[in-house]
Amino acid sequence: LPVDYEAQPNFYYCGPAAARNALSVQDKDIDVDTMAERMGTTESGTDSINDITPVLNTETGRDVYRSVEISTPDADDKQTDTLREDIIRTVDDGRAVVANIAGTATDTNGESHSFAGGHYITVNGYRDAGNQVKIADSANPNTAEYWITT
Numbered sequence: 001l002p003v004d005y006e007a008q009p010n011f012y013y014c015g016p017a018a019a020r021n022a023l024s025v026q027d028k029d030i031d032v033d034t035m036a037e038r039m040g041t042t043e044s045g046t047d048s049i050n051d052i053t054p055v056l057n058t059e060t061g062r063d064v065y066r067s068v069e070i071s072t073p074d075a076d077d078k079q080t081d082t083l084r085e086d087i088i089r090t091v092d093d094g095r096a097v098v099a100n101i102a103g104t105a106t107d108t109n110g111e112s113h114s115f116a117g118g119h120y121i122t123v124n125g126y127r128d129a130g131n132q133v134k135i136a137d138s139a140n141p142n143t144a145e146y147w148i149t150t
Contacts, residue, residue, distance in 0.1 A: 001025040001091060001094065001095075001096055001124045001125060002025060002124075003021050003022075003024055003025055003096070003122065003124050003136040003145075004021070004024035004025075004029070005021060005024075005136055005138075005141075005144050005145070006020060006021060006024075006032065006138065007138050007139075007140070007141040007144070008032070008138040008139065009032065012041065012042070012043050012044065012045045012046075013032060013036055013041060013138075014045065014046070014119050014120040014121075014138055014139060015035075015036075015039055015041055015045060015046030015051070015052055015098075015100075015120040016032045016033075016035035016036040016039055016041055016046065017032055017035075017120075017138035018052075018098045018099075018120035018121055018122045018136075018138055019035055019039070019052050019055060019056060019098050019120075020032050020035050021096070021122040021124075021136045021138060022056065022095070022096035022097065022098050022122045022124070023056065023059050023060070023096075025094070025095065025096045025124055026060065026094065026095060028059055028060075030059060035055060038055050038058075039051045039052055039055055045118070046120065048067075048100075049067045049069070049098065049099075049100045049120075050067050052067075052098055052120070053065045053066060053067045056098065060095070064093070064095065065095075065098075068082070068083075068086060070083075080150060083130075083150055084126075084129070084130030084131070084150055085130070087123055087126050087130055087133055087150075088126055088129075088130045091123075091124065091125060091126055096122050096123060096124040096136070097122070097123035097124075098120055098121075098122060098123075099120065099121050099122075099123055100118060100119070100120050101115060101118070101119055101120075101121060102115060102116065102117070102118040102119070103115065103116065104116070105148050106148075107135075107146040107147055107148050108132060108146070108147040108148065108149070109146065109147075111143065111146065113137070113143070113146070113148075115139075119139060120138075121135050121136070121137050121138075122135065122136040122137075122138070123135060123136075124136050127147075130150060131149060131150055132147050132148065132149050132150070133147065133148060133149075133150055134146075134147055135147070135148060
């Protein structure tokens with residue numbers, strides 16, 4: 001899905017920026033400061049994906065977004081399959097996913113992306129039956145878009 005990309009203006013706005021980028025695929029242009037205020041974002045960041053989901057639903061006018069958590073450090077096969085299915089369904093519906101990630105991932109070009117303390121990203125595409133997903137990452141406009149494996 002095409003994203004009207006906007007980088008986050010500071011180190012703690014990844015949640016509002018990811019949500020703003022996700023909504024842009026539906027031609028919605030919401031000010032990132034407004035998003036941050038509505039999500040309760042502070043210099044400590046946005047506490048939970050559960051603070052983002054209601055804003056996404058309010059902006060779309062539909063109750064279509066939901067929060068799904070993987071509560072263990074490593075997702076098992078069932079959780080990974082569910083993630084793939086959720087991404088495919090959401091993207092096929094014309095919407096992007098906002099995901100909260102933690103740790104380090106290597107993209108399909110071999111570049112490392114490390115967010116030990118957690119980070120919100122936008123998932124706006126998939127290929128290979130959801131085994132690879134397209135990321136719009138507000139953290140660095142020089143690596144604004146990349147593919148990673150699920």
